[in-house]
Amino acid sequence: MKITEVAKKLETTPRTIRFYEEKGLISPGKASNGYRMYTEEEVKDLRTILALREVGLSTKEIKKALEQNDDFTDYLHTQRSLLYEEMIQIRDMVATIDCMVGMSGQAGKEEQMMNMARELKGLKVKRTSWKDRWNFDDQAEDYDNNIKTTGYRFNVHEHYEEALAKAHRWVNASSNERGVDIGAGTGNLTGLFLSQGISMIAVDQSKEMLKMCAKKHPETETRLGHFLSLPLNDKETDFVVSSYALHHLTDEEKELALAEMDRVLGEKGRVVIADLMFRDVPDRAEVLRTYQESGNVEAVEAIEDEYYADRSRLIRWWESHGYDVKVHQFNSILHLLFAQKVERRSPNE
Numbered sequence: 001m002k003i004t005e006v007a008k009k010l011e012t013t014p015r016t017i018r019f020y021e022e023k024g025l026i027s028p029g030k031a032s033n034g035y036r037m038y039t040e041e042e043v044k045d046l047r048t049i050l051a052l053r054e055v056g057l058s059t060k061e062i063k064k065a066l067e068q069n070d071d072f073t074d075y076l077h078t079q080r081s082l083l084y085e086e087m088i089q090i091r092d093m094v095a096t097i098d099c100m101v102g103m104s105g106q107a108g109k110e111e112q113m114m115n116m117a118r119e120l121k122g123l124k125v126k127r128t129s130w131k132d133r134w135n136f137d138d139q140a141e142d143y144d145n146n147i148k149t150t151g152y153r154f155n156v157h158e159h160y161e162e163a164l165a166k167a168h169r170w171v172n173a174s175s176n177e178r179g180v181d182i183g184a185g186t187g188n189l190t191g192l193f194l195s196q197g198i199s200m201i202a203v204d205q206s207k208e209m210l211k212m213c214a215k216k217h218p219e220t221e222t223r224l225g226h227f228l229s230l231p232l233n234d235k236e237t238d239f240v241v242s243s244y245a246l247h248h249l250t251d252e253e254k255e256l257a258l259a260e261m262d263r264v265l266g267e268k269g270r271v272v273i274a275d276l277m278f279r280d281v282p283d284r285a286e287v288l289r290t291y292q293e294s295g296n297v298e299a300v301e302a303i304e305d306e307y308y309a310d311r312s313r314l315i316r317w318w319e320s321h322g323y324d325v326k327v328h329q330f331n332s333i334l335h336l337l338f339a340q341k342v343e344r345r346s347p348n349e
Helices: 003-009 014-022 040-054 059-067 073-102 109-128 136-142 160-171 188-194 207-216 251-264 281-293 297-305 311-320
Strands: 178-182 199-204 221-224 237-243 265-278 323-329 334-341
Touching: 003 014, 003 040, 014 040, 040 059, 059 073, 073 109, 073 207, 073 221, 109 251, 136 207, 160 188, 160 237, 160 265, 160 334, 178 188, 178 251, 188 199, 188 237, 199 207, 207 221, 237 251, 251 265, 251 311, 265 281, 265 311, 281 297, 311 323, 311 334
Parallel strands: 178 199, 178 237, 199 221, 237 265
Antiparallel strands: 265 334, 323 334
């Protein structure tokens, strides 16, 4: 086909097609008369290019994927995550603008507006500055094999299976509900719900973890993303679960993560978090003192390397936002926290 035929077929312009040729995305042959001639395979590539450009992928990304014969899945996951981040940031900006508009005519509004702008800037930084210091992509392939519940002097996975099983029971999900597992990893908690036929979305910031999750549980939907900008719409899910993930966030980041969970939950939503935490600040000091006195350097270093939660702070946040809360403690560092919107009755243990 000639370029004008292709342009008409794909509802685009010859100029656009020439642009993609200049960028090296396609390389059509030429007839003896010098006209570009496009094969069906090149038309297929052009159709893909046009679709991916429409959702925001760059020509550089598309070219790389075409050269590697990639199916574009990784790029689409990344693009969706970025678009959700942008959407949430726009929502934050609109909320700030609404507050600024409401101050019209007030004395000293300039200083207040500046304070709001500082808060907005800080929020943007929090949502976008989290980094994976633990290289979870590299851990993904052997992650399940490395979960040992015994045999270590300091074992963060002691009571691992019990914690996941109890988290599953506490959710008390019904077949018509849809859940989200944040920091899903390879999908060990997700799998408990899938075995009931319950629809699940697995969210993780690690592409390799999500690949392992999809391999183990092909029936689940995976989404690249993180606690601070969840790749979900408002009120999209009935319940949220998370296990062994929240302790990778600072205390301030944790509260932003809880707000994100609240945003995506429906009217009768509930949250169950199984994670490494302490009852409160004095409890943390006491547990650390015990490990130090016993010479357990591994325990002290592990705790100080991450951000084990202050359970009392999490509880205060949930209660101040209209949730009923209950907790269970498995050992000195592993706790289960259940929060539900007041409209829903707590399940039996």
